[in-house]
Amino acid sequence: MAQIQVVGEALADIVDGVAHPGGSPMNVAVGLGRLGHEVTLTTDLGDDEHGALISAHLADSSVKLAADSYSQESTSFATVSVDGVGDATYEFSLAWDLPHGVVASEAQLLHTGSIAGWLAPGCEKVLETFEASPAHQLRSYDPNVRPQLIRKRSAAVKQIEKMMSLSHVVKLSDDDALWLYPGWDCQRILDHILERGAKLA
Secondary structure (H helix, E strand, O other): OOEEEEEOOOEEEEEOOEEEEEOHHHHHHHHHHHOOOEEEEEOOEEOOHHHHHHHHHHHHOOEEEOOOOEEOOOOOEEEEEEOOOOOEEEEEEOOOOOOOOOOOOOOOEEEEEHHHHOOOOHHHHHHHHHHOOOOOOEEEEEOOOOHHHOOOHHHHHHHHHHHHHOOOEEOOOHHHHHHHOOOOOHHHHHHHHHHOOOOEO
16 A cells, blocks of 8 residues: 555534534545555644644544644634535634644545635745655646635635646646636646646646
């Protein structure tokens, strides 16, 4: 099995008043841990009830929490509303930072995505981690855009494209693609991502 390092947000999703572990990068780490891979998650948790919930969920899924993943801030959360057809909307209360940075890893795969890749100040440390990634490491990225959290669209697009250019694999949804490149068709979008340096989109 592979050694995998995931860097990104873990937060509590509040559904009908009940907290559940969430966050796109955390979900990736959990899925890989349950498949038997050796996974470490570097994230930003508070020393609080939500942080303890997430930490226990990671442990139950055989995911190691990086030592510097706790900060003085409260654990982020999102209040989730689900409509009649199952589509979810989110109201966020969050901060994303990595006050201790990211410890370099010899893992075979480095993954990040979502808020971690484009929300300051933490996104700059994620970018630095990808820039410093050793040659043997496969890098993957999922923008998972949340427009309601983005204050300046042009800056976010620039940051996301930097992350794409440093990634071997870029996975994005239809919604991500249309928000990033409105009016473009699918082939043009994928060609653009590959031209920036990704090997698979």
